[in-house]
Amino acid sequence: MLEIQDAFTRALLExxxxxxxxxxxxxxxxxxxxxxIHRDNVVAGLIxxxxxRFPATQRIVGAPFFVVLARAFIDRHPPRSPVLxxxxxxxxxxxxxxxxxxxxxxxxxxxxxxxxxxxxxxxADMPPLDPQTLAVLPQERLPFIRFDFHPATxxxxxxxxxxxxxxxxxxxxxPKPVEPWLAEDAMVSRPTLNxxxxxxxxxxxxxxxxLAAGSPLGDAVEAALSESPxxxxxxxxAFMLGAGVTTAIR
Amino acid sequence: MKPSKLPGRAGVGLKPQHFTAxxxxxxxxxFFEVHAENYMGDGxxxxxxxxxxxxxxxxxxHGVGLSIGSMQPLDADxxxxxxxxxxxxxxDSFSEHLAWSSHDGVYLNDLLPLPYNGSTLxxxxxxxxxxxxxxxxQILLENPATYLSxxxxxxxxxxxxxxxxxxxGCRLLLDVNNVxxxxxxxxxxxxxxxxxxxxxxxxxxxxxxxxxxxxxxxxPLLIDSHGSPVSDPVWRLFEHVIDRVGPVASLVEWxxxxxxxxxxxxxxxxxxxxxxxxxxxxxx
Numbered sequence: 001m002l003e004i005q006d007a008f009t010r011a012l013l014e015x016x017x018x019x020x021x022x023x024x025x026x027x028x029x030x031x032x033x034x035x036x037i038h039r040d041n042v043v044a045g046l047i048x049x050x051x052x053r054f055p056a057t058q059r060i061v062g063a064p065f066f067v068v069l070a071r072a073f074i075d076r077h078p079p080r081s082p083v084l085x086x087x088x089x090x091x092x093x094x095x096x097x098x099x100x101x102x103x104x105x106x107x108x109x110x111x112x113x114x115x116x117x118x119x120x121x122x123x124a125d126m127p128p129l130d131p132q133t134l135a136v137l138p139q140e141r142l143p144f145i146r147f148d149f150h151p152a153t154x155x156x157x158x159x160x161x162x163x164x165x166x167x168x169x170x171x172x173x174x175p176k177p178v179e180p181w182l183a184e185d186a187m188v189s190r191p192t193l194n195x196x197x198x199x200x201x202x203x204x205x206x207x208x209x210x211l212a213a214g215s216p217l218g219d220a221v222e223a224a225l226s227e228s229p230x231x232x233x234x235x236x237x238a239f240m241l242g243a244g245v246t247t248a249i250r
Numbered sequence: 251m252k253p254s255k256l257p258g259r260a261g262v263g264l265k266p267q268h269f270t271a272x273x274x275x276x277x278x279x280x281f282f283e284v285h286a287e288n289y290m291g292d293g294x295x296x297x298x299x300x301x302x303x304x305x306x307x308x309x310x311x312h313g314v315g316l317s318i319g320s321m322q323p324l325d326a327d328x329x330x331x332x333x334x335x336x337x338x339x340x341x342d343s344f345s346e347h348l349a350w351s352s353h354d355g356v357y358l359n360d361l362l363p364l365p366y367n368g369s370t371l372x373x374x375x376x377x378x379x380x381x382x383x384x385x386x387x388q389i390l391l392e393n394p395a396t397y398l399s400x401x402x403x404x405x406x407x408x409x410x411x412x413x414x415x416x417x418x419g420c421r422l423l424l425d426v427n428n429v430x431x432x433x434x435x436x437x438x439x440x441x442x443x444x445x446x447x448x449x450x451x452x453x454x455x456x457x458x459x460x461x462x463x464x465x466x467x468x469x470p471l472l473i474d475s476h477g478s479p480v481s482d483p484v485w486r487l488f489e490h491v492i493d494r495v496g497p498v499a500s501l502v503e504w505x506x507x508x509x510x511x512x513x514x515x516x517x518x519x520x521x522x523x524x525x526x527x528x529x530x531x532x533x534x
Contacts, residue, residue: 001369002321004402008362009353022365022401026437029465034397034435037473041360049359079357082315082328083290122291125298151292193295 011035012042013078046074049084054091054114056169060107069098085122088115106160113166113197116154116188120195123152128191128244134237137249143218147211147246152190155200155208159183163199191244198243203231208240252387254343254421254453256281256499257308260521262514263503269299271511279518281308281342283501287315290331304339310454310501311341315357318377318391319350319364329384336385343454343499345390345423346381348374348411365400366410375417382418390421390453395428395460395474397435407432408446415451422448425456426488427503430481431472440487449495457488457521458503477506480517489524497525 007020023031047070051058058066077090092108092115095101128150137145156162163184168175185205187198200208207224211217224231240246259280264272282303289296289311303309315328336344349361364370382389391414393407405413411422424447433440459478465471480488480502492498502517 001365001373001402004365004400005321005350005353009356009358012358012360012362013356023398024401025398026435027467027469029467031398033466033471037397038360038362042358045359079359080355082317082325082352082357083287083331084357084359085288085291120294122294122296125293152294190294193298 012039013075015039043071043074046079046084046087047071050074050088050091053088053118054111056114056166057107057111059169060110060165061101061104065100069095069101072098086115086119088118091115106158106162106165109156109158109160109162110166110169112156112158113162113186113188116156116186117195117197119154120152120188120190123150123190126150126152126247129241129246129248131241133249134241143221144216145249146214146216147240148248148250149212150189150191150245150247152188152195153212153245154188155205155212156186156188157205157209158185162186163197166197187243187245189243189245196243198239201232201235201239203228204236204239207231207236208245211246251382251419254345254388254390256310256343256454258497258499258525260518260525261308261310261499261501262518263501263505264300264303265508265514266296266299267508268511268514269303273302276306277515278522279307279515280522281310281499281501283310283312286311286313286332286335286344289335300339309339309341310343310345310499311336311339313344313346314361315351316346316377316381317350317352318346318381319348319362319370319374320352320377321350321370321373322353324377324380325352329381332381333384336387343390344385344387345392345454347392347394348407348414349394361394363394363396363398363400365402366405366407367402368404371405371410371413371417375414378414378418378420382420388419388421390423392423392425392456393428393432393447395425395431397471399436406446408443408448412448412451415448421453422451423454423456424449424452424491425458426491427456427458427460427476427481427484428474430483430487431460431474434470434472437469440483441490444487444491449491452491452495452498455488455491455498455500456503457484457500459484475506476503478504480520485520485524488521492524492527500525 011017011019019035025031050070073094079087092111095108161178161184163186185200189196203224206227207220210220257280261281264282264284347361430440433443457480458476461473461475463471500521
């Protein structure tokens with residue numbers, strides 16, 4: 001009996017294979033057409049799942065190209081779990097190596113941004129850090145504090161203007177040429193129920209990635225300053241607290 | 251083992267886009283149903299919505315990913331997730347399909363058919379036992395929409411389902427749309443199928459829409475699509491079943507091309523009207 005499911009599975013995933021033996025149809029018809037319904041269900045359902053997780057990506061490349069991309073991805077990375085909430089985790093690295101998408105070097109990072117939004121949507125609920133917590137702290141302790149990040153928070157560092165590109169393809173407006181073409185680091189947060197996408201202030205990428213890795217505030221400031229001289233601590237702290245990217249200090 | 255206990259009223263599948271309209275007033279629906287796998291994230295808006303509606307309405311959790319009909323062992327991680335979900339919401343019912351959808355660790359994202367014989371019966375019964383033990387509750391098993399059959403099948407589907415009820419103490423979810431789809435595709439009359447169905451074991455009914463196509467001989471080929479209003483043959487058969495069994499929890503399934511809340515509610519109200527009719531008590 002296991003052999004039937006082995007053969008059935010192979011024929012579903014490899015669409016050129018003959019259908020498994022032992023299938024029958026009413027009124028003596030050939031079972032190929034019926035089996036094709038299952039083949040279509042598998043791939044159409046997964047394409048729809050990817051399209052709903054990556055709507056801006058689909059808009060950028062257009063629906064026909066998206067279907068080609070999604071099919072190629074599904075063939076290589078069929079889902080390993082019946083929970084599809086995170087299906088497509090491997091899509092960014094797949095796209096980086098996908099020859100037909102070669103002319104869109106920013107695409108993988110836009111996909112990373114959309115994947116981060118999906119993760120944030122389903123992440124655990126936690127109240128964000130109360131800004132008062134920092135305000136009442138003695139000045140001399142500040143360099144030594146570390147932050148716990150909110151489970152919905154993620155950062156995407158890019159050498160392309162990915163927040164700009166994502167935003168103009170997410171809101172249904174007509175995309176315009178992006179000028180100037182500047183690198184943007186994105187942060188996704190969900191302090192309450194709405195997922196938010198932010199463009200990080202100057203130096204924020206280095207600053208927040210060090211904090212997220214557990215570095216104390218003083219070290220993160222130093223590294224951010226040495227990388228971008230116009231790094232502004234109060235702007236970045238105000239951003240962090242306003243966007244609700246952390247939950248506690250230690 | 252907790253029994254399934256949905257109210258004998260019309261219900262609808264919960265869609266996140268309808269939430270605002272739903273909470274604006276008390277809705278004339280007896281219960282909401284959700285797909286288990288869509289609620290297996292840790293938190294966020296979907297859980298906030300479900301938690302809110304759970305306070306006011308009965309809840310049915312409907313799984314699509316357990317792969318009960320698989321000859322391989324059940325996915326223990328998935329069963330664990332399901333247990334956590336049931337512990338969180340204490341649904342009035344949990345249901346799954348007589349089908350398989352995972353193999354060798356790959357999720358195939360479709361409800362696939364299995365042959366019906368002594369060895370598959372034993373395997374499926376084992377799986378239902380394990381699920382019912384893990385969840386400490388009776389589950390409902392849904393009859394599938396099928397397009398194919400197997401040379402290795404030796405037991406009619408209706409008998410297979412009745413045997414599973416006997417072996418495991420589970421109950422059945424009768425999907426009337428699946429009866430129409432499978433019967434037409436298998437070249438039998440839906441009424442004949444229903445005559446053989448163990449109607450006394452039904453604890454829930456699904457009704458929905460299907461797409462019509464034709465096979466290479468020009469005969470009708472129906473596709474289970476859940477993307478349109480309940481079709482006329484499904485309404486007719488539904489009335490017939492309710493006449494025989496009385497009011498049973500009945501869900502309007504509309505998962506693709508989801509309509510407005512007002513439209514979906516109208517379908518549920520039409521189902522409720524049938525449930526409210528005085529029983530004709532036709533002898534079974």
